[in-house]
Amino acid sequence: MSNALNKPHLVRPATLERVRAQIDRLGYLPSQAAQGMRSQRAGAIGIEINAVHRGASDVAQPFLTDLTVAAPRHDVHLVPFAHGSRFPAVDGYRDMVRRRLVDAFVLADTHTGDPRPEWLLGAGIPFAAFGRIYDHPELGWWADVDGAAGTAQAVEHLHDRGYRTAAYLGWPLHKDDSEVADTRREGWLVRARELGTAGPELTCEQDLADATLAARTLLDQLDPGDAVVCASDLIALGVMYAAAARGWRIGPDLGVVGFDGSLTAARHGLTSVSQPLPDIADTLLGLLTDQLAGTADDPGGRLLTPTLTPGPSTDRTTEATAYTPLPAPGNRR
Amino acid sequence: MSNALNKPHLVRPATLERVRAQIDRLGYLPSQAAQGMRSQRAGAIGIEINAVHRGASDVAQPFLTDLTVAAPRHDVHLVPFAHGSRFPAVDGYRDMVRRRLVDAFVLADTHTGDPRPEWLLGAGIPFAAFGRIYDHPELGWWADVDGAAGTAQAVEHLHDRGYRTAAYLGWPLHKDDSEVADTRREGWLVRARELGTAGPELTCEQDLADATLAARTLLDQLDPGDAVVCASDLIALGVMYAAAARGWRIGPDLGVVGFDGSLTAARHGLTSVSQPLPDIADTLLGLLTDQLAGTADDPGGRLLTPTLTPGPSTDRTTEATAYTPLPAPGNRR
DNA sequence: CAACGAGTTTTGAACGTTCATATGAACGAT
DNA sequence: ATCGTTCATATGAACGTTCAAAACTCGTTG
Numbered sequence: 001m002s003n004a005l006n007k008p009h010l011v012r013p014a015t016l017e018r019v020r021a022q023i024d025r026l027g028y029l030p031s032q033a034a035q036g037m038r039s040q041r042a043g044a045i046g047i048e049i050n051a052v053h054r055g056a057s058d059v060a061q062p063f064l065t066d067l068t069v070a071a072p073r074h075d076v077h078l079v080p081f082a083h084g085s086r087f088p089a090v091d092g093y094r095d096m097v098r099r100r101l102v103d104a105f106v107l108a109d110t111h112t113g114d115p116r117p118e119w120l121l122g123a124g125i126p127f128a129a130f131g132r133i134y135d136h137p138e139l140g141w142w143a144d145v146d147g148a149a150g151t152a153q154a155v156e157h158l159h160d161r162g163y164r165t166a167a168y169l170g171w172p173l174h175k176d177d178s179e180v181a182d183t184r185r186e187g188w189l190v191r192a193r194e195l196g197t198a199g200p201e202l203t204c205e206q207d208l209a210d211a212t213l214a215a216r217t218l219l220d221q222l223d224p225g226d227a228v229v230c231a232s233d234l235i236a237l238g239v240m241y242a243a244a245a246r247g248w249r250i251g252p253d254l255g256v257v258g259f260d261g262s263l264t265a266a267r268h269g270l271t272s273v274s275q276p277l278p279d280i281a282d283t284l285l286g287l288l289t290d291q292l293a294g295t296a297d298d299p300g301g302r303l304l305t306p307t308l309t310p311g312p313s314t315d316r317t318t319e320a321t322a323y324t325p326l327p328a329p330g331n332r333r
Numbered sequence: 334m335s336n337a338l339n340k341p342h343l344v345r346p347a348t349l350e351r352v353r354a355q356i357d358r359l360g361y362l363p364s365q366a367a368q369g370m371r372s373q374r375a376g377a378i379g380i381e382i383n384a385v386h387r388g389a390s391d392v393a394q395p396f397l398t399d400l401t402v403a404a405p406r407h408d409v410h411l412v413p414f415a416h417g418s419r420f421p422a423v424d425g426y427r428d429m430v431r432r433r434l435v436d437a438f439v440l441a442d443t444h445t446g447d448p449r450p451e452w453l454l455g456a457g458i459p460f461a462a463f464g465r466i467y468d469h470p471e472l473g474w475w476a477d478v479d480g481a482a483g484t485a486q487a488v489e490h491l492h493d494r495g496y497r498t499a500a501y502l503g504w505p506l507h508k509d510d511s512e513v514a515d516t517r518r519e520g521w522l523v524r525a526r527e528l529g530t531a532g533p534e535l536t537c538e539q540d541l542a543d544a545t546l547a548a549r550t551l552l553d554q555l556d557p558g559d560a561v562v563c564a565s566d567l568i569a570l571g572v573m574y575a576a577a578a579r580g581w582r583i584g585p586d587l588g589v590v591g592f593d594g595s596l597t598a599a600r601h602g603l604t605s606v607s608q609p610l611p612d613i614a615d616t617l618l619g620l621l622t623d624q625l626a627g628t629a630d631d632p633g634g635r636l637l638t639p640t641l642t643p644g645p646s647t648d649r650t651t652e653a654t655a656y657t658p659l660p661a662p663g664n665r666r
Numbered sequence: 667c668a669a670c671g672a673g674t675t676t677t678g679a680a681c682g683t684t685c686a687t688a689t690g691a692a693c694g695a696t
Numbered sequence: 697a698t699c700g701t702t703c704a705t706a707t708g709a710a711c712g713t714t715c716a717a718a719a720c721t722c723g724t725t726g
Contacts, residue, residue, distance in 0.1 A: 029431040034712035036366035037681050049401045055596040061394040068382050068415040082401040098362040263388040367682035
């Protein structure tokens with residue numbers, strides 16, 4: 001009766017029909033455990049949840065959702081696990097494969113000096129990383145958002161909408177994720193110079209208060225009709241705050257573009273460069289199943305292009321007050 | 334050699350030591366698949382991710398993190414799955430247990446009219462719900478936050494901090510989650526009456542723009558020195574916006590308390606009633622493993638008490654401008 | 667009519683764990 | 697020396713799936 005399921009071509013149609021009927025009647029479904037035992041595969045992918053920094057990243061949790069959605073397409077399920085759980089650090093990764101709880105891992109939140117890629121490579125444990133593998137980009141498989149393309153799109157969008165200059169508020173370049181910071185800035189700079197709309201730039205931490213403070217300084221160098229491209233939605237929110245405090249209407253007076261396409265952006269009517277998280281999730285799982293099947297290409301990375309999601313924050317024509325809760329009537333100056 | 338692991342008491346100490354040495358040397362760990370096959374248990378708990386509403390709820394995603402952290406304590410792992418995936422709606426739940434991919438489910442985001450509890454009860458599939466099972470509260474196991482205790486704490490906190498009255502901005506009572514809305518309001522009303530600090534109340538949707546609009550109306554009935562208790566952090570953010578637009582300093586002029594203890598609250602320096610998510614996660618997994626082991630008490634629910642996380646938004650003494658990016662210098666009126 | 671072959675179906679082994687049962691060893695009592 | 701008795705270890709079956717190999721059924725051919 002197993003042939004009916006697995007090799008339908010070499011079973012007589014009549015028998016096949018009979019078996020199918022019984023399967024339907026009994027509601028039979030093959031046991032994951034038994035299949036896993038026979039195939040020596042767990043059919044599962046591990047994904048580490050950062051329980052320490054919680055929602056520090058606006059994308060980590062939506063990314064998990066996209067992985068979950070993509071998983072069935074690749075005939076796997078996900079097994080999330082957390083820091084500070086029974087599986088601490090790298091040892092935990094090894095133990096999970098030893099137990100055959102998972103076959104491979106998706107690595108999120110990679111950063112420079114991240115010990116995991118090197119260790120997993122050494123242990124021969126398959127993985128695919130969201131974000132480039134900084135120390136050995138050519139040794140493993142990864143996918144990342146094309147940050148430069150994203151900020152370039154933002155600059156073009158602002159130009160199309162008629163904003164005079166595009167300033168930039170980004171991250172300092174000495175951080176862990178300096179490559180991300182660098183790439184996003186580069187995309188803005190190159191395209192803005194091409195279009196002749198490059199404005200001043202400044203950096204700040206990934207923190208609302210710091211972003212607002214920095215934005216205040218940046219806005220000193222701008223006038224109504226200008227715009228700001230930001231390295232993240234949180235920073236963009238800070239810019240909106242600083243602008244509103246100054247009495248500028250977001251949209252008509254100041255264009256603001258964030259990065260990530262986070263819930264924060266949606267809630268505040270912020271135009272944002274949306275990370276292609278569904279694509280990235282699907283790509284990573286594909287890279288993993290290829291590795292497991294032994295049909296993988298050479299190691300390497302793929303850059304996926306983000307898309308710009310327009311919102312009222314770059315709409316000059318609107319008398320926009322509905323979307324932004326900030327402007328106080330008569331507070332403009 | 335299996336005895337050594339499972340029944341160490343009836344094996345000779347010397348042999349046990351010898352076996353242990355080999356286990357360490359070979360890095361042996363029992364196979365999840367084989368164990369699952371023998372025990373007829375997957376050792377896994379399914380949890381549905383709402384991929385449609387994404388981060389609509391500020392707690393759903395942190396809750397998943399807490400479940401992940403709690404899982405190892407109960408000797409299970411999690412298997413998240415999503416709407417619109419291969420396992421659609423209730424059929425998907427049944428198929429997952431048929432495949433022995435999971436033994437039971439945690440239900441999040443239950444609401445009135447939710448078909449899942451009834452269906453799972455009928456199918457005999459064990460589950461535990463975050464949030465009461467509205468239609469059959471006595472038939473299943475659930476855990477929920479004690480909303481009334483939370484808003485009562487908020488009222489007390491505001492009273493302690495010397496705010497004159499505690500107004501309330503909540504949800505309309507005709508919604509799906511009307512019981513949640515009702516409970517939170519009740520906690521505010523009862524305690525505020527006891528303390529003689531009950532102010533006006535108003536309702537709005539779980540939406541930033543709507544909350545800001547409603548807050549504007551509510552603030553018309555308040556004066557500096559008053560405070561507002563809110564049904565959620567998002568609503569509280571709207572209150573902060575409306576107050577800032579009016580030139581009131583959050584904290585010194587107006588106390589604001591949110592509900593959920595979300596990242597939004599933390600980012601904006603908002604005092605908030607923090608949901609006891611780690612407790613809830615742990616409780617639910619405990620209820621599930623008890624059910625699976627057959628040692629469960631009678632079905633029923635448990636209310637867990639939230640804790641108040643103070644922030645600058647209820648700090649009257651501070652000349653607070655650092656935390657809140659909103660107040661524009663000289664905009665007060 | 668026996669031998670062959672193609673098309674179908676049945677059988678049996680293996681995956682790794684657990685647990686009940688069987689076997690073995692050691693020792694004191696008959 | 698034989699028989700129990702106890703404690704320790706070894707054996708084997710079962711869980712459900714898959715797949716190779718064996719067996720069976722026919723119609724065809726030498």
